[in-house]
Amino acid sequence: MKENFSKQLLSQIEKNPNRQILHVLVNGEYVHLTYSELLLGAKKYQFALDQAGILSTDVVILILMHGLDLIYAYFGTILNGSIPSIMPYLTEKLFPDKYKQDLRALIDITKPKAVITYKEFIQEIGFIENFKPSIKAVVLTEDVSQLTVSEEEVGRMPGVTQDPEHIALLQHSSGTTGLQKGVALSHRAIFNQLESYQNALALKDNDVIVSWLPLYHDMGLIAGFMMPLLSSIPLVLLSPFDWVRAPYKMMRAINDFKGTLCWLPNFAYNFCAKKIRDRDLAGIDLSSLRAVINCSEPMRFDSHEMFYNRFKEYGFKSEAFATSYAMAENVFAVTQGGIDQPVTYDEIDLASFQEKNIAVPPEGNRRSIKMVSAGKPIPNVNIKIVDKNGTSLPDRNIGEIIISSNCMLTEYYKRKDATEEVFINGWFKTGDLGYIAEEELYISGRKKDLIIVGGKNIYPKDIETIAMEVKGVHPGRVVAFGIYNNLKGTEDVVVIAEIEEELLGEKEKIADLIRKRVTIKSAVALRNVLTVNKKWLIKTSSGKIARALNKVKYLQEVQG
Amino acid sequence: MKKEEIIESLKNKIANEILNIPQKQIEKDEPIISSGLIDSFSLVDLALLVEDTYGVRIEDTELNSDVFDNLDQLAGIIISRIK
Numbered sequence: 240m241k242e243n244f245s246k247q248l249l250s251q252i253e254k255n256p257n258r259q260i261l262h263v264l265v266n267g268e269y270v271h272l273t274y275s276e277l278l279l280g281a282k283k284y285q286f287a288l289d290q291a292g293i294l295s296t297d298v299v300i301l302i303l304m305h306g307l308d309l310i311y312a313y314f315g316t317i318l319n320g321s322i323p324s325i326m327p328y329l330t331e332k333l334f335p336d337k338y339k340q341d342l343r344a345l346i347d348i349t350k351p352k353a354v355i356t357y358k359e360f361i362q363e364i365g366f367i368e369n370f371k372p373s374i375k376a377v378v379l380t381e382d383v384s385q386l387t388v389s390e391e392e393v394g395r396m397p398g399v400t401q402d403p404e405h406i407a408l409l410q411h412s413s414g415t416t417g418l419q420k421g422v423a424l425s426h427r428a429i430f431n432q433l434e435s436y437q438n439a440l441a442l443k444d445n446d447v448i449v450s451w452l453p454l455y456h457d458m459g460l461i462a463g464f465m466m467p468l469l470s471s472i473p474l475v476l477l478s479p480f481d482w483v484r485a486p487y488k489m490m491r492a493i494n495d496f497k498g499t500l501c502w503l504p505n506f507a508y509n510f511c512a513k514k515i516r517d518r519d520l521a522g523i524d525l526s527s528l529r530a531v532i533n534c535s536e537p538m539r540f541d542s543h544e545m546f547y548n549r550f551k552e553y554g555f556k557s558e559a560f561a562t563s564y565a566m567a568e569n570v571f572a573v574t575q576g577g578i579d580q581p582v583t584y585d586e587i588d589l590a591s592f593q594e595k596n597i598a599v600p601p602e603g604n605r606r607s608i609k610m611v612s613a614g615k616p617i618p619n620v621n622i623k624i625v626d627k628n629g630t631s632l633p634d635r636n637i638g639e640i641i642i643s644s645n646c647m648l649t650e651y652y653k654r655k656d657a658t659e660e661v662f663i664n665g666w667f668k669t670g671d672l673g674y675i676a677e678e679e680l681y682i683s684g685r686k687k688d689l690i691i692v693g694g695k696n697i698y699p700k701d702i703e704t705i706a707m708e709v710k711g712v713h714p715g716r717v718v719a720f721g722i723y724n725n726l727k728g729t730e731d732v733v734v735i736a737e738i739e740e741e742l743l744g745e746k747e748k749i750a751d752l753i754r755k756r757v758t759i760k761s762a763v764a765l766r767n768v769l770t771v772n773k774k775w776l777i778k779t780s781s782g783k784i785a786r787a788l789n790k791v792k793y794l795q796e797v798q799g
Numbered sequence: 800m801k802k803e804e805i806i807e808s809l810k811n812k813i814a815n816e817i818l819n820i821p822q823k824q825i826e827k828d829e830p831i832i833s834s835g836l837i838d839s840f841s842l843v844d845l846a847l848l849v850e851d852t853y854g855v856r857i858e859d860t861e862l863n864s865d866v867f868d869n870l871d872q873l874a875g876i877i878i879s880r881i882k
Contacts, residue, residue: 267860483839485859506840514843693840727840747822758835766819 243426244317244407244469245398251471252278260468262475262496264488265306269475277314277468280307282393283386284315284378288353291376295320295397297352298409298652300345302360304328305478308380309454312355314468317407320398324349324409324421325455329360337760339364345411345418346370348653353378403427409652410457410567416698421652422457422567432570432646433466435619439575440500440530442472447527449475449498451482451489456694458535461571462502486511487519490553497527502563504535504694508542509728512549526554530561530578536691537682538562538611540584542728557581564613564682568667569620570646574680576614583612583679596637598674598681612679620644624675629663637674637683641666688786690721693729697721697763699786705760706734706753711742718776720790722798724766731766735789738770746770769797800881805853805874812852813837813870817844827871832864849873855880 251260252274261272272280293299299316301323303309309325316323326345329338342364353376354367361367361377401407407429409421450463459479467474475496477488489511492498503511533543543560551557561577576582586609588601601607616622623631624638632638643666651657661668670687673680690697702719706712716737721730734757738749750768757765777788806827814823817837831837837845842862849857855877867873 480839481859484842484862486843510840514847516847751823755834758838762835764835764838764841 242403243398243401243405244429244465245320245396245401247430247469248278248314248317249396249399251469255471258471258473260471260473261310262473262492263307263310264475264477264481264492270307277310279388279393280311281314281318282388283383284312284355285318285396285398286315286386286388286392287378287383288316288319288321288376289397291353291378293319293321293353293376295401295405296322297375298322298324298349299353299355300349300351301325302328302342302354302356303380305454305476305480308383310476312378312380312383313454313464316355318396318398320401320405321353322406322409322423324351324411325460326411326418327413327453327455329363335363337762340760341415341418344415345421346374348419349409349421350653352376355380357381401426403430404649406649406652408460410460411455412567412696413455415701417696420654420657423649423652424567424570425649428646428649429461429465429570431619431644432461432572433469435617435646436462436466436572436575437470439572439617440578442470444472446499446529447473447475447496449477449489449492449496449501451477451479452502452694453479456535457565457567457571458502458504458694462532462534485519487515490515490520490523490525490550493525493528494523499527499529500532501528501530502532502534504729505533505538505542506536506693506727506729508533508546509726512542512545513726515549520553524554525550526556528555528559531559532561532563532575532577533611534563534565534572535694536729537723538613539728540609540611541725543582543611545728562611562613564671564680566669568648568661568669569642569644570648572617573620573622573642573644573669574614574616576612576679578614582614583677585610585612585676585681592637592683598635598637598676598683610681610683613673613682614680615678616642616680619646622675622680623666624673632674635674635676637672639686640669640671640673640680640682642669643667688720690719690730690732692721692732692763697732697761701761702732702734702757702763702765705757706736709736709749709752709756711738711745711749712753712770713737713739713773716773716776716784718784718786718789720786720793722766722790722794732763733767733769733790733793734765735769735771735776735793737773737776740773743770743772767797769793800878802871802874802878805877806870808852809849809870809873812848813845816848817841825870827874828869830864830868831870831873832862832868849877853877853881 256275299321355378403426406423407426448467452459452463564574565572587598589606621643672684673682699719703717706717724731750770779785846857
């Protein structure tokens with residue numbers, strides 16, 4: 240029966256119309272939704288799209304805050320057979336220029352036929368008008384809430400006839416570069432992922448998922464939204480906006496709803512451990528948790544330890560630690576570890592790791608590092624570690640991770656060039672580096688110069704381009720990279736810029752201008768901006784600025 | 800406690816403990832939230848800092864630029880809640 244999302248959702252609704260499937264925190268109170276109520280809310284959006292002439296092959300961009308409207312609009316788009324894609328909402332009215340630029344990048348490539356948003360937002364952003372007639376309809380939540388849908392209309396769902404190979408949804412990562420590369424996933428790919436992943440998780444009827452993760456990232460969208468709702472597992476949903484201001488609310492949700500599963504990026508372990516007051520945890524019991532899955536940025540043993548020490552007295556069990564390696568291109572999970580068995584940690588020799596690219600136990604008293612296993616491939620995924628020439632490497636040799644599965648992306652939407660680049664003989668090149676030991680995967684780094692801050696992907700090129708716009712900075716003489724911050728459990732972003740000789744007296748001022756401009760145009764807070772004289776940055780023989788080499792120089796000369 | 804003293808102390812603490820840019824001079828009317836100077840991950844640090852220093856609780860729902868957006872406004876809230 241699982242041919243497409245609409246059919247699957249309708250079959251769940253038919254089986255359990257009155258099952259409370261969703262608990263959403265709205266303005267400090269939980270709203271509880273049954274499957275029937277979810278359908279009714281979604282139906283209104285489907286009806287509005289249908290009325291506006293939006294077809295099943297059309298992309299619909301959702302620009303909404305986390306909350307009921309986003310949930311209804313998402314499923315409404317699906318029930319219409321159209322392809323939803325969530326664009327993060329402009330929170331706090333921060334950085335409108337950057338936002339418009341991102342939106343334009345997204346619209347130019349994706350060519351959506353409709354946008355669903357608020358009346359106020361349209362006034363704010365204004366320029367959507369410029370994209371007509373490409374955008375046929377702007378659907379406003381205020382209008383949708385006024386709609387009444389007749390009895391006979393309720394049963395009509397164009398989405399149920401959707402072909403399983405049809406694209407079900409698009410996922411983008413953040414920033415200009417990310418928004419220009421939408422991961423297109425078919426219904427079949429997503430069902431294949433869910434079937435396999437539920438197996439790996441040993442998902443049970445009495446599981447309860449708690450999530451505050453943004454729905455515009457794979458972890459939030461698949462693990463913390465689609466999987467529970469399509470599989471009839473109750474979901475407790477908080478918004479990232481609420482969580483980041485009051486992380487204790489997640490702990491309270493776990494206590495109140497007896498949460499069993501949640502997914503967190505590594506920094507969130509540190510964040511929760513450090514930023515919750517004792518009084519906000521009074522009476523809380525976390526013993527219902529059977530898996531807290533670390534995913535989406537490099538995983539650290541220290542972060543687990545910090546979390547455990549903070550929450551053990553509240554019933555948190557160390558067996559609940561779990562890990563996963565995931566990516567939108569594979570729908571979500573590639574591996575899963577720590578379910579029904581402890582997470583494996585692997586202590587390896589630092590020098591061999593850095594100099595010889597091998598991961599072996601340390602000899603004697605030599606320096607070592609503790610690697611966190613990402614677990615084993617989930618049942619439908621194959622993994623290989625390969626060298627530069629694509630040749631498979633033996634266990635404990637570090638190389639690029641390539642994967643094959645029956646849940647890969649259909650394409651980067653309307654980006655044939657980008658799609659062709661990432662496949663080699665049917666295998667997907669992840670760009671991540673790692674090794675395999677005793678059948679488990681360890682991620683050791685990245686081939687591509689991606690920075691991950693709080694689970695969000697940041698492309699250094701986006702940051703460098705902005706920094707170069709500052710007066711006094713040499714065009715092409717800027718480098719951005721991430722360095723791990725132990726306390727935060729995630730990366731800090733560092734920018735080094737070469738400036739004009741005669742401006743060296745104003746280097747602090749220029750650094751401040753770079754910091755401000757990058758924040759305004761990319762919403763990335765910079766940890767350190769270093770303005771230096773010409774020739775500070777190391778160039779490769781071909782004249783390009785080498786990020787990795789300059790990072791090493793920074794760590795040695797500046798951080799000491 | 801005088802407002803000016805509170806502003807001065809907030810300036811130093813925020814630059815040192817939250818931003819980690821000790822040389823940063825924050826003006827008392829400079830936007831700190833809407834400018835992104837204090838990013839969303841650090842808002843809760845600001846609330847903790849204020850509570851630890853002055854015993855004044857800033858609720859999570861108040862951590863947005865509509866409630867306060869510069870040191871002058873934040874100091875005003877602190878003074879109105881001290882005691």
